[in-house]
Every structure is written in structure tokens, then in C-alpha cells.
Amino acid sequence: MKVRKILLIIVAMMAVFLSVAKVISASGLDFSVQMAIPTNQIDNEQSYYNLLMNAGQQQTLQIKLVNTTAKRVKVAVSTNTATTNMNGTVEYATKKQSPDKSMQYSLQNYVKTPKQVTIAASGSVIVPVTVQMPKGELRGVMAGGIVFKQVNDAPASTSGMTVINEFTYTVILLMRQSQKIIAPNLALADVGVTQLNRHNALTLSLRNNQPGFLNHLTIESKVTKLGAQKVIYSTKSTDMQMAPNTTMAFPIRLGTDKFVAGDYTAHVIAYGLPAKDGKYIDTSGQHFTYKWNFTKDFVIQEAKANDLNKRSVATHGWPWWLKALIALVVILLASVIGMLIILLRKKKERKRE
Incomplete structure (x- = not known):
């Protein structure tokens, strides 16, 4: 009994320290979403809107x-223009990034929705989404998402724990005036220095400056001292995607x-759109339709390097709270083991008596 009580006390103490906060996201919606497919949907089998529209058309x-x-x-209902995150994944539900300067039409400016709707218990509601095609020529595609976010009047809470409920569902929306495929084009704008989770990293600011998706993107990058051959850092990422007219802060950790x-x-080679008969081959032997080569000189300033180094894991190691x-x-574990050893010894001594 004593051993059991000690274990319960230890577990309770650990629970107090470990259960500080919990964030729940994305899987517990209290509503379902059903899309009504219009006649100008390009492919009725697709689980998102892919609309072929005329210039100036509204529906x-x-x-x-x-x-x-x-x-x-x-x-809550909102609309976002598609962006590309640093992992090479297209984001449809966030406004954290700005589009590339080459973007002519931003989807969120051509979609209107109610800001919020209320669904009665066990009921349903139709959300009207008004889309407007620009009056001018759209060469490629506008891409974005219609975001439905469950609104809670107040976050639920329990003793020793705060629960933040943020549940969303995003319907992807593509709008185009033609089904003509736009050839992608990639550009390297800049090389910067930053930190990701307190780890130093370089970032390649890559631009997809065309109004079409850049699919199955592979990037091979190396960094050398200016004028030197020796590679200091290198990385390779495959099967990425960039949204139309967006930038990606690709990291070299x-x-x-x-x-x-x-x-x-920075020496960068990028490949796009795999094809059996593609004339460009990456280091793994895969064939691609497109290839881009970039060489970009950059400077790491001493003041910037010192500032980031002071805050990096390389200087401080793990955060104090984690230590x-x-x-x-x-x-606590040592105490438990020590107490168990003492109790077992006493138990053996009693048996001998």
C-alpha cells in the first residue's frame, strides 16, 4: 500500500508540471460541409471548386x-489567397504571407461571403459565396480557399489545463478563364539569415512569378565561401509545390x-514537373520537364551574426525551462527508485524476522 501511495503522489506531481496547456486543432468540427457543384466546374470528380469563367462573370x-x-x-467565414510555406506546401487557410509582386489578381479580392453564420441545433444553413471573375484577361489561375472556422464563445478550461479550440475546414477554390497550362518560371530573389526554433538557418527567397502552380518541385542547394569550391552547407528537398504568383522562404538549416x-x-538547382522523357535529370536520376540554375552572392554581416548567435541553441543549448x-x-524518478529499494529491503528484513 505504501508503494502505491508513493507512486500516486509522484504521478500527481508530474501531472501538475506537465499539463500546462493544450491546443486542439482541426479535427473536431461540430458541422459538416457539402459543396453544390455548378455547371462550369471543370471536373465534377474533384473535391474542390475548379471553375471555368468568362471575363467579368459573376456567380x-x-x-x-x-x-x-x-x-x-x-x-466564421473568410477567404484567403493561396500562399506557399517554407516546406513547399500550398496554404489555403492562412494570411501569414504576402503574395509575390507579380500577382495581378488576388482571389480574396474577388470573393464575397457572410462574415459569420449560425447553424441551429441539428439544423443546416446555405452559405452564399459570390465569386467575380476580373474584367481583364487572366492568363492562368487564381487560387485560394474559403475557410469555415468554428467559433467558441469562450475556451473550455479544466483545473491545471487550458484548452483552446480552433477547428477549421477549408474549401479550395480555383478560378480561370482558360484551361491552357501556363509554364512555370522560378526566380531566386535573395538569400537571408534567420532562425527557426532557435536554430540558425539561411533562407532562399524563391519566386514563382507565373499565374500557375509549380508542381513536384525539387531543390538542390549548396553554400560556399565566395570564390571557394568547398561546400559548407547543402540540402535537397523533393516533391514540393508552389502556388501561383507566390514566394517561398526555402531554408538551409x-x-x-x-x-x-x-x-x-549560394548555388541552387531547381527542377519541376517530372516526366519520363524529360531532358533534365537531378542527382537521384529522375527526369524533369523544367530546370533552373541560380548563383547568388550574399553577405552575413557581423552584427547580425552576433545577434542571432546569442539567441541560438548553439550558444545556450536547450531552454532553461526544459532543462x-x-x-x-x-x-522524481530517482526518489521513486530510492523509496522502492528502501521499502523492499525493509520487507525482506521483516520476512527474515
Whole structure:
């Protein structure tokens, strides 16, 4: 009994320290989404809107939200223009990034929705989405997402834990005036220095400056000292995608290395659209339709390097709170083991008596 009580006390103590906050996202919606497919949908088998429209055409899409609970549900509605994150994934539900300067038409400026709707318990509601094709020529495609976010009046909370509910569902929306495929074009705008989770990294600012998706993108990058042959850092990423007229801050991670001020050169080779008969071949032997070569000189300033190095894992190692937590867990485990050993010894001594 004593051993069991000690274990319960230890578990309770650890729970207090470990259960500080919990963020839940994306999988627990209290409503379902049903799209009404219009006659100008390019492919009825697609699970998103892919509309072929005339210049200046306006139409209203209908999206049905069905409440799957016995309580009233509020849903916020918004529209975003598609962007590309640093992992080479197209984002349809965020406004964190700005489009490339080459973007002629931003989808979110041509879509109107109600800001919020309320679905009665076990009921449904039709959300009208008005889309307007620009009056001018659209060479490629406008891409974005219609975002439905469940609204909670107040975050639920329990003792020792805060639960933040943020549930969303995004309907992808593509709008075009022609089904003609636009050839992609990639450009390297700049090389910068930054930190990702307190790890030093270089970023290649890559631009897809055409109004079409750049699919199955592969990037092979190397960094050398200016005028030198020796490769200091290198990385390769495959099967990425860029949205039309967007930028991507592609990272070259330095691990635990510190920045060293000086002059450098980035050597970048990018491939797009795999094809069996493609004339361009990457280092793994895969054939591609498109290829781009970039060489970009850049400077790491001493002041910037020092500032980032002071805040990096390379200088400070793990955060103090993580070190303290690990130390606490080790102490608690050592205490448990020590107590168990003492109790077992006493038990054996009693048996001998």
C-alpha cells in the first residue's frame, strides 16, 4: 500500500508540471460541409471548386453547413489567397504571407461571403459565396480557399489545463478563364539569415512569378565561401509545390552551427514537373520537364551574426525551462527508485524476522 501511495503522489506531481496547456486543432468540427457543384466546374470528380469563367462573370456558389450536434453552432467565414510555406506546401487557410509582386489578381479580392453564420441545433444553413471573375484577361489561375472556422464563445478550461479550440475546414477554390497550362518560371530573389526554433538557418527567397502552380518541385542547394569550391552547407528537398504568383522562404538549416560573418555564394538547382522523357535529370536520376540554375552572392554581416548567435541553441543549448523540467523528472524518478529499494529491503528484513 505504501508503494502505491508513493507512486500516486509522484504521478500527481508530474501531472501538475506537465499539463500546462493544450491546443486542439482541426479535427473536431461540430458541422459538416457539402459543396453544390455548378455547371462550369471543370471536373465534377474533384473535391474542390475548379471553375471555368468568362471575363467579368459573376456567380454565387452554395455551400451547405450541417450541424451534427444538438446545440447551436457559430461559424466564421473568410477567404484567403493561396500562399506557399517554407516546406513547399500550398496554404489555403492562412494570411501569414504576402503574395509575390507579380500577382495581378488576388482571389480574396474577388470573393464575397457572410462574415459569420449560425447553424441551429441539428439544423443546416446555405452559405452564399459570390465569386467575380476580373474584367481583364487572366492568363492562368487564381487560387485560394474559403475557410469555415468554428467559433467558441469562450475556451473550455479544466483545473491545471487550458484548452483552446480552433477547428477549421477549408474549401479550395480555383478560378480561370482558360484551361491552357501556363509554364512555370522560378526566380531566386535573395538569400537571408534567420532562425527557426532557435536554430540558425539561411533562407532562399524563391519566386514563382507565373499565374500557375509549380508542381513536384525539387531543390538542390549548396553554400560556399565566395570564390571557394568547398561546400559548407547543402540540402535537397523533393516533391514540393508552389502556388501561383507566390514566394517561398526555402531554408538551409545550419544545425547547431553558429553564423560566421563573411561573403558567401549560394548555388541552387531547381527542377519541376517530372516526366519520363524529360531532358533534365537531378542527382537521384529522375527526369524533369523544367530546370533552373541560380548563383547568388550574399553577405552575413557581423552584427547580425552576433545577434542571432546569442539567441541560438548553439550558444545556450536547450531552454532553461526544459532543462529544469528534465532535472525535475530525473529527481522524481530517482526518489521513486530510492523509496522502492528502501521499502523492499525493509520487507525482506521483516520476512527474515
